[in-house]
Amino acid sequence: MHNLKSIVQRLEARKYRITPARLAVVTAVLERSGHFSVDDIVGRVPGVGRATVFRTMKLLSEMGMLCRVLLEDGSLSYRVSRHQGHHHHLVCVSCASVQELDACIASDMLGDLARSTGFQIEGHWLEFFGRCAACRNSVA
Amino acid sequence: MHNLKSIVQRLEARKYRITPARLAVVTAVLERSGHFSVDDIVGRVPGVGRATVFRTMKLLSEMGMLCRVLLEDGSLSYRVSRHQGHHHHLVCVSCASVQELDACIASDMLGDLARSTGFQIEGHWLEFFGRCAACRNSVA
């Protein structure tokens, strides 16, 4: 989906400079599968400062190239995003693979919820945890 | 819903000792409205160590007296729980009030989701953010 070239183009389109640090972070991120922490990436881009990795990953998140994945324990992890825009995840608790859901399956209930609670609903978090098909079979 | 007496009874029922530190934490927690952080409580129970406040709030969470509320930015906060067991929240981003939903409105979709993704779904997070009726009116 995303590759180095397309991400560089997007950065250029937004007038961000293409620096060695940014290239290193983008490359490291694209090489990951499943979800990962910022410090995972820090460990894979020697010479690039931790603050820069945080800054770059924040930038990529804001641009929709990375998304934050909420884990079962409430901690946040990151992954390369397939869908830009609002979406949700199914995270395998065994292999850390992540499946993105393309439709927001919470949007249906928003109207009812607003009506029954009086809240004006502006956002939500929705993430699922479980075992992916591969992991389910591998244990028998 | 919960008061000091009922919480003390529950602690006693589970063979936990009723100590001054625990009483102080429980009292401080019951005095809060909306959601709060552990360190909010630390600041309100002078003389009680931070580790003890963490331990006590964890204990209260495990017993269903407190629940963790996921905020918009992905951070966790706490609140006195009305419902024990699995449930979700609507958090007012303006006044921090929290409304608990008594039914899990995600459970309906679990079957479909398992079927369409091959995942065996074991858990989920679902939290809503918005403006409560009071806050909506107060700004005009």
Added chain:
DNA sequence: GCGCTAATTGAGACTTAGTATCAGTACTCT
């Protein structure tokens, strides 16, 4: 190619949330 300047960087200090260690205190039980 060269210079200018705003954008970017990395070191490091700092914050917030939470865990681990451990010696000392205080119950509980007999």
Added chain:
DNA sequence: AGAGTACTGATACTAAGTCTCAATTAGCGC
């Protein structure tokens, strides 16, 4: 009273993330 266990608070530590600031540099105009 003595033994054993639960609990406590100080303190050190980890992880995630922000802030500051002086030094560097990418990319633009010439």
